[in-house]
Amino acid sequence: MYNIAIDGPAGAGKSTIARMAAEKLGFIYVDTGAMYRAMALYFIRNGISSSDEEAIEAACKDINISIEYQDGEQVVLLGSENVNAFIRTEEVSMMTSDISKYAAVREKLLDVQRNLARTKDVIMDGRDIGTCVLPDAGTKIYLTASASERARRRYKELEAKGVPCDLEKTKQDIILRDEQDMNREISPLRQAEDAVLLDSSDLSIEEAVSAVIDIYNKKRG
Numbered sequence: 001m002y003n004i005a006i007d008g009p010a011g012a013g014k015s016t017i018a019r020m021a022a023e024k025l026g027f028i029y030v031d032t033g034a035m036y037r038a039m040a041l042y043f044i045r046n047g048i049s050s051s052d053e054e055a056i057e058a059a060c061k062d063i064n065i066s067i068e069y070q071d072g073e074q075v076v077l078l079g080s081e082n083v084n085a086f087i088r089t090e091e092v093s094m095m096t097s098d099i100s101k102y103a104a105v106r107e108k109l110l111d112v113q114r115n116l117a118r119t120k121d122v123i124m125d126g127r128d129i130g131t132c133v134l135p136d137a138g139t140k141i142y143l144t145a146s147a148s149e150r151a152r153r154r155y156k157e158l159e160a161k162g163v164p165c166d167l168e169k170t171k172q173d174i175i176l177r178d179e180q181d182m183n184r185e186i187s188p189l190r191q192a193e194d195a196v197l198l199d200s201s202d203l204s205i206e207e208a209v210s211a212v213i214d215i216y217n218k219k220r221g
C-alpha cells in the first residue's frame with residue numbers, strides 16, 4: 001500500500017487539497033481531524049470538561065469511532081451515528097484542540113488510522129501523520145500558509161455558510177489552536193524531517209493540488 005501524509009496548521013487547506021488530490025490519484029482520503037472532532041463532540045454532549053483528564057480517560061473506553069465512505073465522502077461514525085454535520089463548529093474545533101493532547105484520546109485513534117493505511121492507498125491529513133502515525137509514508141508534505149491567509153479563508157468559509165463571524169476573532173482562534181497543537185507533549189504538530197514544505201499562501205486550490213501531485217510523482221519516481 002502507498003501512503004501520503006499531509007500535516008500542517010489549522011486552515012492551511014489540507015482537507016480540500018488532500019481530498020482533491022486523492023480523487024485524482026485514486027487514493028482514499030482520510031481526515032484524521034474529523035475523528036478527533038467526533039471524540040470532542042462526545043465529551044461536549046456528555047458534559048465532560050476538557051480539563052478533566054480522568055473523566056476523559058474513563059470515557060475513552062466507551063467511545064467507538066469508525067469511518068466509512070458514502071458516495072466518496074468520509075463519514076465519521078460515533079457509535080452508529082453519522083456526526084459529520086455536528087463537528088465543524090468553532091466550539092467543537094477548540095474542544096478538539098484541547099482534548100487532543102491526552103494520551104488516552106490519541107491512543108484510541110492511532111490504531112484506527114494505522115489500520116486504514118495498512119489496507120488501502122491513502123492520503124491521510126492531520127498534525128502528526130508524518131511524524132507519528134505513518135513514519136514510513138512514501139510521501140510526506142507539510143502544508144502551511146500565513147496566519148492571515150488561513151484566517152481569511154476560514155472567515156470566507158463561515159461567511160458563505162451564513163455563520164456570523166469576525167475576521168480578527170477567527171485569526172486569534174487559529175493562532176491559539178496552532179499554539180496548543182504545536183506545544184503539547186504528545187505528538188505535537190511539527191514538520192517531519194523528511195517532509196516537503198508546501199506554502200499555499202499564494203496558491204489557488206488547483207495549484208496546490210498540482211503541487212501535491214508533483215511532489216508525489218517525484219517521490220514515487
Ligand code: DC
Pocket residue numbers: 010011032033034036037093096097100125126127128129177181
Ligand atoms: O484538522 P482539523 O482542524 O479538523 O483538526 C482539529 C483538531 O484536532 C486540531 O486542532 C488538533 C487535533 N488533531 C490532532 O491532534 N491530530 C491529528 N492528526 C488531527 C487533528
